[in-house]
Amino acid sequence: MTTVATGTTGSTAPPAGRGVGPLLRAWRERRRVSQLELALRADSSARHISFIETGRSRPSEEMVLRLAEHLDVPVRERNALLVAAGYAPHYRETPLDDPALDALRAGMERLIQGYEPYPALVVDAMYNVLAANRGIAMLLDGIPESLLAPPLNAMRLTLHPQGLAPRIRNLPEWRGHLLAQMERQIALYRSTPLRALYEEVAAYPVPQTAPEGEPAEPVPYFALPMQIEHGGRTLSFISSISTFNTPMDVTVAELAIETLLPADPATVKYLHSLTD
Template identity: 50%
Template sequence: MTTVTTVTAAAREPVGELLRQWRERRRISQLELSLAADVSTRHLSFVETGRSSPSRHLLMRLGEHLDLPLRERNRLLLAAGYAPVYPHSPLDGGELAAARDAVRRLLAAHEPYPAVVIDRSWHLVDGNDGIGLLVEAVAAELLEPPVNVLRVTLHPDGMAPHIANLGQWRAHVLGRLRREVAATADPGLAGLLEELRGYPCADPEPEIEVPGPGDVVLPLRLRRDGRELSFFSTVATFGTPLDVTLSELSIEAFYPADAATADALSAR
């Protein structure tokens, strides 16, 4: 039922209008896109205005050069009356068994340090035992599925009261989410951004990220049991995803930013 609704909605939206919206969102002129995709500017203009019907191959080329998410490339094809190219497999299905196993191995190998797997909406998909340290003071209702990682981080009943550099970390989180909204045009992410902006924060938020003394990355400084733990994080994605589900997964792994934090985690 969900698939039928999605296909019908996409088919009702003119493909030329979708294409123009994405081109303008990427701040690319018709000339620039036509040169990159090896199509005449005249033909591209006709496609955008509905005077010409694009081929399936042309739409795939344009989607690639516009760096569209796989989900949006499928939507572009559907709007033109073509079948989607990229599969959208369930994460617990057999098609993604190898990828699922690789993610779980990575999570386990990262312990005792925290690591989480998140989807396109910042919902928690999986995590290792190390994340218990991050969420042990979070209100139970925020940990009811689906758990939104950013909501847990910045909510006043979440991690926020325990983050020593909340103003810095909040600015970092909101900036990252704002860039994702610009890249994906996802209305769900835009709504989440507005929600997070409404959360209270007494700490000043810097307009730009400037390192403090000795900082080479922006750390997450978390108060726990009368001491301060400091982390930095890395983000990993699948390098060559051809499935929508895989393309929208990311793994955020936290590492101790100082020796005291490393010792505290090893002792748990």
């Protein structure tokens, strides 16, 4: 199944009353980099960095992009820095349903289908599900239609008391992991819509009883698994998230491909039995 979502994490417009200097200083402090260290990385001087941050010097467009690169600023926020400095945004934001991204969409579809029978999906920065394979559809079997109406949202589907939450055997640990992940994203993107989503899902009541099913085998996992009941069995998955390297488009930069890899032999055997 495929769903195209149009939500974004924010705007390229800078906060009212803030120039590029305070924004760059905030990113530098967030990365815990001194003015001298940033100057050495960007082939500049600590004096010049100080002048930019205090508004005594206006950086060139090239300098803004160079500092943003060395501070690992997200692509959307690089546009915000440029606008704050009085320049046009450098990175385009192409709608995912634009014909220019046809090849990208087709490639992502082939990629997640290639993971079957293991679950895989593509999400945007708001965790809206843009594409999912049959492994995901298998896990969502029995979920109320109200939660499956587009745009699907991975966090709502997972943490809602009528979603996957009652089926997750280690819900407290997995819920804590997801909320911490969202908190890191909020700190990175400073997104009001993402903050609203976090407050919504964090307020969902947590089921107090574990789902019925055979107990999970004690396995020394190398990462926190999601242990979920399906068909009277407990399946264990390790989540892996991939993003695009050196993106030049805001939309592409905010895409993530999440795969749920089996964490034990029993899960592998069960998933392959569904396709036999």
